Amino acid sequence: MKRVLRADQVSQSPSVLDQHSHDESYHTPRRPDAVVFPESTEDVVHIMQVSAQFRVPVVPFGVGSALEGHVVPVKGGITVDTSRMNRILEVRPDDFLVKVEPGVTRIELNEALRPYGLFFPVDPGANASLGGMAATNASGTTTVRYGAMKDNVRSLTVVLADGSVIQTASLAAKSSSGYNLTGLFVGSEGTLGVFTEIWLKVVGLPEHIVGARAVFETVSDAVRASTAMVGTGLLVSRVELVSALYIDVFNRLEGTDFPVHPTLFLEFGGTRGAVESSVEMAREIAADEGCQRWTAVEDASERTRLWKVRHEAAHTFMKQFPGYGHMATDVCVPLSKLPGAIANAERLLESEGVRGSMIGHVGDGNFHVSLAVRPGDKGDLERANAVNKGLVEYALSVGGTCTGEHGVGLGKRKYQALEHGNALNVMRTIKSALDPDGRLNPGKLIDA
Amino acid sequence: MKRVLRADQVSQSPSVLDQHSHDESYHTPRRPDAVVFPESTEDVVHIMQVSAQFRVPVVPFGVGSALEGHVVPVKGGITVDTSRMNRILEVRPDDFLVKVEPGVTRIELNEALRPYGLFFPVDPGANASLGGMAATNASGTTTVRYGAMKDNVRSLTVVLADGSVIQTASLAAKSSSGYNLTGLFVGSEGTLGVFTEIWLKVVGLPEHIVGARAVFETVSDAVRASTAMVGTGLLVSRVELVSALYIDVFNRLEGTDFPVHPTLFLEFGGTRGAVESSVEMAREIAADEGCQRWTAVEDASERTRLWKVRHEAAHTFMKQFPGYGHMATDVCVPLSKLPGAIANAERLLESEGVRGSMIGHVGDGNFHVSLAVRPGDKGDLERANAVNKGLVEYALSVGGTCTGEHGVGLGKRKYQALEHGNALNVMRTIKSALDPDGRLNPGKLIDA
Structure with missing residues (x-):
C-alpha cells in the first residue's frame, strides 16, 4: 500500500486502528489491519488494485456514525477513510445539482449551499458524511417531503472490485437509459464498490418556515392526524411523533413541564402564503383528530426551542x-x-x-x-x-x-431471509457477479 | 405451451401474431412464434418454465404503445400479452398504495381511484399499461412534481428467467434493507424478468387546480421562467414548452390564432390558498422573464381547452x-x-x-x-x-x-456505450447473471 500512496496516507498506529474499529452502535469492535486516506478517485483505484492483488478486504469509512456496525472490519483488511476526500467540487444552482466528494459532511455541504439560497434536504440527525449517507440510503426527519438518499443522489462515481471506475448515471433529472445503477448502488453499504464522487440534487431554501407542536390523547390520534395532513398535500416538511415516555423523561431531566402525552412535532416550508394556508389546515385536521394543544411559531430560534424535545430525544433518554x-x-x-x-x-x-x-x-x-x-x-x-x-x-x-x-450492516443480516425470501437470491447473485472474491465490506448486508 | 395453459390462452393466429409484431414506432415489425395470455403469476411461472426448457425467448407485451420497438420480438419466441391480467387487486387509501396487475392501464386505474379522492400521478400521455410504464420507467408531463415510475413503484412481483418469483421490496414508504431491487427492475424493459403484480404509490387529488399559458419571446426566456418557478418551490404540477413552429401548425390546421411564439403550458395543484399564492408568484416570475401574455383558468373544461395545443401537439404535427x-x-x-x-x-x-x-x-x-x-x-x-x-x-x-x-428498446441501443462507458459492463454483468441464456426480451436495452 505504501508503494501506491504517500507514507502519510497509510496508518497502522494503534490509535488510528482503534478509531476505525467501531461505529456508534453496540456492535463488538474489530481493528482493521491498516487504514488508508485516499485523496482522489485514482488513489482509491490503486487501493482497490492492491486489494485485488492480495485478496484483502476493503471497508469504506466516513465519519463512523453508522448504527449497525457497517464500518466494523469484521474480516480485517484495509479501511478506506474518506475524510481527506472532503471537497465540494461543483455547485450548479441553475441545475439544482452539487458534486461532492464522499467525505463531505451534511452540515458542511449546507453551509456551502446557503449563499446560493439552496440546501440539501436529507437530514438523518447526525452530521454524517454524504458517502456514508448514500451507502446506507439514509433518510430522516425531512423524508416525508424530500425523500431518502435514493431520491436525492443523481449519479455516483464508483470504484468497483476490479479497480475499474464507473459513472452510474448522467446528470439529467430523469432517464430511461440502461439499468438504474444509481438505484442499485445507493444503499449497497460498500459491498458493491467505493463511492468517490457524488452528484446530489439540491433544493431552494423555503421562503417561509413554521414550526408546530400538537399534543394528542393517543398515538393513533396523532398518526391519523399526520396521515391526513400528508394526504391532503399540505406543505409538511417534517412530522415527528414523540412518545409520552420520552416527554416524561425530558421533563424530569430538564425541569420542563410539557404535557406527558403523545406529541407531534411539525415543520412547514414553502412560500409564505402557501405555508400559512397549510398551517391553518393542519391545525384544523389536528383538532378534528382530538389535538388538545396546538402551538405554532415562525421565528428561527423559537422553532429550535419548540423542537428541542424531539431533537434531543434519544440523547436525553440515554442520559438516564x-x-x-x-x-x-x-x-x-x-x-x-x-x-x-x-x-x-x-x-x-x-x-x-x-x-x-x-x-x-x-x-x-x-x-x-x-x-x-x-x-x-x-x-x-x-x-x-x-x-x-x-x-x-x-x-x-x-x-x-x-x-x-x-x-443492515451486521445487526439486521439475521432478518434478511425472512424479509426478502427469494429476492435474497437475486441480491446474492448480483453481489457474486460484481465482487466474486467477496472483498468489498465482507460480512455486511447479505453476507452472513 | 398448450399443456400448461388453457387452449384459449395460446394463439398463433396470423392476426394476433401481426398485432404483436410492432409497437407505435417506426421500427420494423417481426411476428412472435406464439402469443400467450396469462391470467395469474402462476401462469407466467409456467410460461417461463417452458421458455427455460426449450430455450425460447419471452417478450412481455402491455398495450403496445412503446416508442422504441420494446415489444418487437426480434428473435421470435413467445410474446406474453398481459391484457387479461387487468385487475386492480387492492386499494389502500390509508397507506396511499394500490396493487394492480400489469395489464391495468393508467386511465382505468385513475377511474378506479377517483371515488377514494386519490390518483396515480405519472402521465406519459398514452393510455399505457402500468406494467409497460414500469418496464420503461415512463414519466411525462407531471414528473416535475411527482417523479417518474421509479419514484412511484413501491414493489414489484417478478417472475425471473428460471421461473422463480420474487417480491422486490416491502410496502414500507422507505427502506434500507438489502439492495434496492425495485430500482433495478423498474426500467429494465423486460430483460430481467416479467412483472406480474405492481404496488404503486398514489396521492390525494388536489383540492384546487389552475391551468395557465405564458407566451415568451424566446425559448431561453421560457426555460428561465420555468426553472425559477420550480426552484422557488411553487406548486407547479406540469410545465410544458411548445415551440413556435408547433403553434403555427396548429393555427393553420385548426383555424386558431395563438401567438406564434414559444409558449409555456402550466398547471398548479394543491390546497386553494397555496395554489392561488403559487399562481400569483408564477405570473410575476413569467413577467420578469419577459412573458408577453399570461392566461390562467380554473374551470376544468376551460383548462382542457387551454391545454389543447399542448396535448394534441404531436398528433397535430403528424396530421401534416x-x-x-x-x-x-x-x-x-x-x-x-x-x-x-x-x-x-x-x-x-x-x-x-x-x-x-x-x-x-x-x-x-x-x-x-x-x-x-x-x-x-x-x-x-x-x-x-x-x-x-x-x-x-x-x-x-x-x-x-x-x-x-x-x-432504449431497439432504437437507443447504439448510444448505450457512449452514454454509459464502463457502467455498460456492469449492466451486462447483471444481465448475464440474472438471464444467462439471454431469453428475456433479447435484443433490447443493452443487448446489441
Missing part, C-alpha cells in the same frame, strides 16, 4: 443510563399499520422488562425504539435483541421492513 | 404527413443546458432539411422532436437518424441522457 450502549430499532411499516406496530412495541418493552422509548418519523411509518444495553452484559443484549426481533417480526407480518433508514 | 411514421427523439439534459440543446435541435433540423417540431417537459430538461418518416424510405430514415444522433451527441456532451422517458 450512563455507560450504557445504544441499540436503536428501525422498523418501517405501511402508515395504517403504525399504531398497531407502536402498541406492539410497548407490549414488548413491558413483557421483556426493558427500559426503552420511542420516536417516530410518522409521515413515513418509521419509528425507533431506543434501548439501553450495558456493554458486555449478555442479559441486556438478549432482552434488547428479543425486543428488536419482536418488532421486526411484527413489521414484516404487516408488509414492513426491518430497517427504514439505518441499514 | 398522412401515411408517415413517427420518430420521437427523447434527450434529457441538465436544466441549464436546455436552451442550448433546443437551439442545437433547430440547427440540426435546418441542416438536415427535415421537417420536425419540438415539445418539451421543461421542468425536467426533457424534450421531444417529432420527425415524420415515410415507411421504407431510406433517405427519410437516414436524415431522421442523423438528427437524432446529433441531438443525442449534444445531450451526452453536456451531461444528459439519450432517453428521458421512452426507454
